[in-house]
Amino acid sequence: MRYKFLEHTADVKFQAYGKSLNEAFENSALALVEIMTKKTKIKSRLKKKIKVSGKDNSSLLYNFLEEFLFLYDSQSFVLSKINKIKIKGDKIEAEVYGDNAGNYKISQDVKAVTYNSMFVKKLGNKFVAQVVLDV
């Protein structure tokens, strides 16, 4: 399982999983995109490079996910998949694919990523990231 949505009265809460931290981050982005696009299939027409930093895993994840909200609002870019992702120390570099949101009927209503109940941790041999989105 890549990610799972949990009950939350007002907002959206999910957990994303991965064999590595990279994979847990990648799956977190895909969970976010599922909420943004409501499962509309997005084509991989455009390529973007993303660089974010953060002083701990939670702020790295927060800033990484926020980048997709920023790209949507400012450039109408909507993510289809993460091609490459490298997490090193306090930095993430990723190469991602996606398309212009104008090509789809998307009712994007994620306002923000929040730190509420957020964690990134290793449980046994897998990584788990938990996020609440303000929608």
Add this chain to the structure above:
Amino acid sequence: MTKKIELKKISEVEWEIPKTGKMNVPVRIFASEKLLEKMKEDETFKQASNVAMLPGIVKNIILLPDSHCGYGMPIGGVAAFDINSGVISPGMCGYDINCGIRILSTNLTLKDIEKKKKEIIDKLFRDVPSGVGEKGRIKLTREELNEVLVEGAQWAVKKGYGEDEDWKHTEDNGKILGANPADVSDRARARGMPQLGSLGAGNHFLEVQVVDEIFDEKIAKAFGLEKGQVTIGIHCGSRGLGHQVASDYIKLMEEKYGWPEQDRELVNALINSDLGKKYFSAMACAANFAFANRQLITYWVRETMKRIFPKFKSKLIYDVCHNIVKFEEHFVNGKIKKLCIHRKGATRSFGAGRKEIPEDYRKIGQPVIIPGSMGTASYVLVGTGKAEEVSFASVAHGAGRVSSRSAALRNLRGEEVKKELNDKGIEVVSGSWKGLAEEAPSVYKDIDEVVSVSHKAGIGNLIARVKPVAVMKG
């Protein structure tokens, strides 16, 4: 599970969580037993208790009848801080800064629009950008955006998008003072620039309504409302610009001060610190952006309605903020004190006489607009002196959710929700079926209960009820 929180009953509609442990003040809850039970199901009380631990908090935390678990502070919460020892917190205002609602009275009656409901809502959907894969209708230069951030609704009126009466009938004259655009990041600008003049998705809506019940003839008349009259409600906020302002300052405050151990989302700065002042200024910019946004949408709604009804006339009754930080004077222990009020999912509710209320309403009290969920009634109330005494002049802001979006999507289909609304005589257009299901009336608390508790508690008196006849959702 969280540990059991003891509640003290004050009256039929008032409860208290006494000050215990690290709390500096108690929590005062305005709710019926039924609403209280719902609040117990999630983390509403725990989150309110967390806020009560912050420095400089004054008197008590207020939870309004529509309260539910949020992030950091609950939605439907009010927190007041001493301006010298207290803090200001982006997470306690909310990401959608100045998400708010306005209501317009019109010269139409239900009879005029009965047969044209579908035409009206289809045309509004075409003419008012919803933000669904599209951008606002306005293109701005950086300098013009700066003017929007400082002038708010007054900028829009100056540019020809409305009348002076519009901004005069808007909270804080549609322009919160102390807004310096230099405190808004380029990232926030980049998100906001393409979105000015768009509704946005989620719980935001545009609604054609009809007044179906009047509770107080005299005040309703003073607000310009009568039974059978058509009104229009516009609910939206500061779009990506406001979300980014909140996010930017959460990061800046974290870097500088760390965060409270009880919840990272309650990160804050002293009101008087450099960062605290900058956040207030940036928040005011975002709030002004939202006022301008609602004013532009109002203008396009009027244009569209005039094309359908050449004699169409409308007046803005009032426009209120739901997520906002304000500096206001309140009585504390018999003395007037200037406080920093955080309202997150709460409406200001000033009674008669306050200088902040427009002259037209100053002898009556401030109009309060409480929207229901899509397809259910919305209410107009009037602010009260009692609210100034007991709730830092605040009242509920809406129905408040009871069921999660994922549960809504599992249990409901957009097509069915549409049919259910159509059967009630309500036309609906939406950017997406799934968006429609997520906002279905059944996932919200009973708005009638929320306003009836507000009225009983005396923090907002019932004036009129409006029912939707045509709804547009982003």
